[in-house]
Amino acid sequence: MEITIGELSKRTGVLATTVRYYEDVGLMPAPPRTAGGRRSYGTAHVARLAFIRHARQLGFEVDAIRELLALNARPDLPCAEVDVIARRHLADVDGRIERLKALRSELSRMVDECGHGRVGECRVIEVLSDHGECLGHDH
Amino acid sequence: MEITIGELSKRTGVLATTVRYYEDVGLMPAPPRTAGGRRSYGTAHVARLAFIRHARQLGFEVDAIRELLALNARPDLPCAEVDVIARRHLADVDGRIERLKALRSELSRMVDECGHGRVGECRVIEVLSDHGECLGHDH
DNA sequence: CTTGCTCCTCCAGCCACTAGAGGAATTAAG
């Protein structure tokens, strides 16, 4: 099975330019080339790229994916490291959700209090102008 | 009241380099300079920068802040536009929270199913390898 | 043979900063 970068792109949903970028940063190996100099991929490449895409969709950073790919290649090792990476990322996501929720509540309070009058009396503008207006001063 | 960029930075919590960046991108006006060529700020600058910082902390993009600043300068206008910008941003934040929550649930399911054995049988790796494993296929 | 598509490399840009080099000006201490 010999596949062009376009076919690979179609099968994985990753843009061809992004595939080349992954090659540049070492996430994807440099594949063999055809006589005309075009990249030629096989099933292993499809699997690896699908892995990368899925990990990216789950928000893993490229560095973390590099580690996960390295671990994936060593099925004999204990998976404690995999667990560490995934839990670290989960904690990170939790933190982001918390921060966004705090932000959301302040935003929605701000919007709710807008009296739809003139800019001069607008609560949104007031809140932005005066940090003392915040309920929580943690930011 | 004549203040150096360092003082301004201290009072607002915005790095001096960032203040200069804001000047470059037009969020902050170019201030008058001292004889020696240093930037000299006044109370209006402090207020404007505080506004910017607060808006950034609330996650508003620089373009949105530019609009908000322009509206802030026209207190006579109706604040409908302010409302639109704030609500648009709120909707954006809501979307981000939803996406992060979906992601979080998949991540935590993945981590929970890890049997702490070898990488070869690790659920985390399996899930990443096979998109079909996902409960929701929406990503 | 030509048309149109895909692919190639290289370079620039996105966002919102942040960091560093190399030099000038100001301030504090001696």
Next chain:
DNA sequence: CTTAATTCCTCTAGTGGCTGGAGGAGCAAG
């Protein structure tokens, strides 16, 4: 007054994770 420390200046480049475009070559179909 001199020196040393600190702050400030401009300019450039880097961050992450791509994305888009220029300009050119390969390739398949009619």
